[in-house]
Amino acid sequence: MMDSFFLLLQGFETALTWQNILFCFVGVMLGMIIGVLPGLGPVSGTALLIPITFGMEPVTAIIMLSGIFYGSMYGGTITSVLVNVPGEAASVITCIDGYEMTKQGRAGAALGVSAIGSFIGGIVAVVALTFLGPLLSGVALKFGPPEFFAIMMLGMLMIVALMGKSLVRGLIAAFVGLLLSMIGQDLVSGEYRFTFNSMELMDGIDFAVMAMGLFGISEILLNAENPTKIKNAGKVKGLLPRRDEWGATSKAIGRGTGIGMLLGVIPGANSIIASTFSYILEKKVAKDPSRFGKGAIEGVAGPETANNAHSGAALIPLLSLGLPSSPTMAVILGAFIMHGLTPGPALFTKNPDFVWGLIASMFIGNLMLLILNLPLVGTWAKIAMIPYKLLFPIILMVILVGTYSLNGSVWDVAMMLFFGLVGYVLKKLDIPMSAMIVTFILGSQLESSLLQSLSISTEGFMIFFTRPISAVIMFIAITVFALSIYSGIKNKRGQLAADVEM
């Protein structure tokens, strides 16, 4: 523990050379811009910039690339909150309450709380990386397919909380999401499902493409139809939450940090899952869940904290095991290899300057992002004051270009527009999109981990209950589900009684 502390101090020596500070700044700044631009996410951002790091020192290169990664988590929030277009996939869930806050003229508070939450989540994760890295990575390996399935199951059973007023509508949304997640090649049989012989559908639907359509385009359509309905956001009122929201907000940030870190350490759970879980949990523990979807500040603070904590913690499996936990981490792993470094336990002993320099740079980078973000919040929030007739064409253009830039594919653009229409219809029918998105995210992993577990298992479905970690998670999941049904029945009785009285 003390050793880690001294090594970290030595790391600061590396990180505080002028070129490392400069490239750390360049990295986080670029990351923020990449996060703000819809479509262009951290995966393509880091990949695009790898070639320019060829001439750099390895440590400088990786400091910059990691800066892009966690910087984009800060930036992704901005468009989600202001114009309902997720800047990158992990911020999709922020759209739900963030944009509602903007409509109420509280864009400043939403962005302010995200910046603070992101900072806390990021720093705590880096501290964990410093002191508990190797320890946590050992725990991470205990999570095999059955444990993964149990986590996904927990998430699935908790989405009842996202179903809104009507259970039927919620179930429709959940099933549509699941169905969409089935598109593509089935891992186990190798068969292609629901692809209609289209090559583009072989890999399934890209979440970023779907989210940009569902949120961004549908919002534009709704506004085009009824431009007077949403009043202009008016003045930006304050960068901080109201006094009565402080308690709930700080708790949401704390929970978001925990979830983000936990899922960051487990290889395979990406930052989208982290922010989604945080949102579900916030809604579940809230005293008044009906505020969610109408501008609940916890619905912004929790997920935004979670995705930053995730991005810090995701470096733990990469550095200590050499295993990338998400697509962006895979790109950064590629950068490591190009610079002749092999992540893994040996890295800590062979290149301590490098490892600790990188960790120290993340403290500096997160601080830079906070300093950059807080004063800028007011400026960003003014975007919400641009008249819609000017703002929407710009958003439309940015979404179109952003979607194309993902894979350079016109198919993606068409798909995105299609989901725009779907989103419009869903909003008209009052079907909760959040339930659909969550089942879509969890669906494919739920299925693959189930099938993997069953191939490993010698005792069929019992594998989920005979392994301790998965048994505990399954138990929690079943309890949560049972409680939701119980309270659902109780509420229904209440409603029926009310009907009779009328």
Add this chain to the structure above:
Amino acid sequence: MKKLVMLAMAMVLLLLAACSSDDSKAAGAEKAIEYPKQPIELIVPFAPGGSTDIGARILEKHLSKYLPGAQVVVVNKPGGSGTIAMSDLYNSKPDGYTLSLATHRATAMQPLYGKVKYGHDSFQPIAKVFGNQQVLVVRGDSQWKTFDEWLKYVKANPDEFTFAVSGGIGSGSHLPMAELEKLAGIKVKPVPFEGTPPAITALLGGHIQGAVLQPSDVKEMIESGELRAIFNAASVPVPYFPEVPLLIDKGYDIAYDSNTSLLAPKGVPQEIVEMLQEAVKKTMEDPEVIAEFEKVNLQIQLGDAAVVQKELDEENAKSKVILKELGLIE
């Protein structure tokens, strides 16, 4: 501006060539292959950061040394196990400005599923650039030290040994084991994973007992003793682990290489093909390039167009048989 001048010059030359004697026609033709005049797009069928992408970026950096004026731009078109990129290449203009660094698997095996327009013989190979193998790895602390020990175990315990297949059933990493099951009369349980990293994670965590993957992905882990290689399913030994036994040497006629070649669409002018072949060969023989490939664990395996086409034909024929047996194609 430069482009316009070039274009004008080309037009004039063409006109001259059209209305003059045989002599100047020849001169015109020579001028017409002025190549490259614009950036060359190098399609990588996989996501950035993977081994194909890393290799492509090294070529991007160095090819211009031996092909004056060439500016190579890597374009990642991941998806559909490489078929999206290959279809793009198939549909592109055969002018030498669109090339792809393609795996033989995407080119020769994927068409068997009948979902794509191209076939294993629809491309103009430029050169084979790098090769890789597939090995079965188990944990370093497991009971199997050698191939024979492992074989004895799986023969005595059918349906017990679980191994990760990255990319799913019927993918390239499944086929060698499927063939071994048939030839050696063993039964093992494949567990499909989305990619190599999750497969390694599950193996290290002890959730599965083995994994079939490319040795370059686990080189350090094998060196450190965390993992152990049991057999090599390729036709050539792994250069840095020559002691890992080949299945062919053990008496099983199984050889699945994971080679990568530079391909162009069919119909590229022969002169351009030759220029590219020459340039690629020289680039791959450059000591600086060799050092860079070594640093990223990629093995240079140079081969000419005929070699590439032969390997593609063989892989196509072999995969057809085994995929039919697995019931994945008709």
